[in-house]
Amino acid sequence: MLEEQKTELLSRFPDLTERKDCTYLAFNVAESQFKKVLQALRDDFGYSFLSNLTAVDWDSAENRFSVVYILFNMTSSNYVGVNVVCADSENPAIATVSDLWPAADWHEREVYDLFGITFTGHPDMRRILMWDSYPYHPLRKDFPLAGKPTDFPSDDVRERMGTTVLPAPMAGGPFTAGTGCSMHKMEPHAKDQSWNEKKTKPTAE
C-alpha cells in the first residue's frame, strides 16, 4: 500500500492500528466499523479482490476468534490485511461480507463449518465440508486431529453395517520427516514412538 493511501485511510478511520508482524500491511479493525473499512478499501482504494477470508483460533479465554480478510489491489499488485476480533468467544458471530464480495459466500460457510463462527446476514449459512449433522468444529484448538466419535452421517448404512465415526488411529503421530541426518534415514516418523495401535499411550505421571 502506498504511503499516501495509508495516511488517507488512517485519517478516515483513526481507530485502526497497524499489525506489525505481517509480511504485508495489515490492520486491526474494530468489529463495529470493519465493514465500512472493507467497503472503503474496495471502492476508494482499489482493493477490489477478496483474496482470502479465514479465521484464527487463538486458544484464549477472551478474544478467542478473529476473522482475517486479505484484499488484493489489481492495479498496484498489493495486499492489505484486515483483522477483526469477534467479541463473543462462546458463540462467535460477525457480519457477512458476501454482499460486498459474492465470492465470500463459500469462504464464510467454510469458516462457519470449521471454526463455528456465524456470519449474520449470510444468505445460506450451512456447513460446506462436513455433513450437516456433524456436531463439532474441527479447526478449533480444543478439537483433536484424530477426531471425536460421533454418529455416521447415513442412518441406513449405520443400521446395516454398524459403522460409526471413530477417532483415527494416530500411532504417536502426526508424522514428521527427520532432520539433521542423512537423506536415507529421514523416513517420516511419529514424534513420540513409545506407543502405537497395540501399545497404549503412557499417561503422564
Added chain:
Amino acid sequence: MTSGSEYGYNSKVEGNVVVTKLDAAVNWVRKNSVWPMPMGLACCAIELMAVGGSRFDISRFGMEVMRFSPRQSDCMIVAGTVTYKMAEAVRRIYDQMAEPKWVIAMGACASTGGMYRSYSTLQGVDRIIPVDVYISGCPVRPEALLDGLMSLQKKIEREHSVPQLIKGRS
C-alpha cells in the same frame, strides 16, 4: 438329434463337445468379462485412467468395459480417499450394483485411510462395503492394479457360483 441315433459316444460329434463342471463354465464366463466401475475419488483415479489407456491397456485381460453406471457393472474399483461424507454415496452406489459384484480397494487410502489419519476420513472402505482385493501403493502403479485385477479373476475362478445362481432364481 434324429430318431434312432445312439446316446453316448458318437464319433461324428467328437471334438465338438466339451465336458466341464457348471461352476467352472460360469466362472470362466464371469472372470473374462468383468465390467469395472471406476469409483474415482482421488489421485488413484488418475492411475486408473492410465490403466485404461493404451500404454497399460486393461483390455488385454478382458475387463476394458468401464461403465459409469452401477447398474451395468460388476466390479467397483474404489480409487482414492473415502471421506465420511462420501461414504454414504459409495455404499449407495454399491447397493445399486447387480449381483454378482466384487470390490477392489485401490491404494492405501481406500484400504486403510492411508496417510489421512484425520477426523474427516473413513479409515478403510471395508468398514462400509465388503472388499475382495486390496492393492497397496500411494498411488497404485498401473501394473499393481492389473495384478490386483488378475488376482480378482483367480478369486472368481474358485467361487461356487451355481448354488448362488439357483438360490437367486427361486
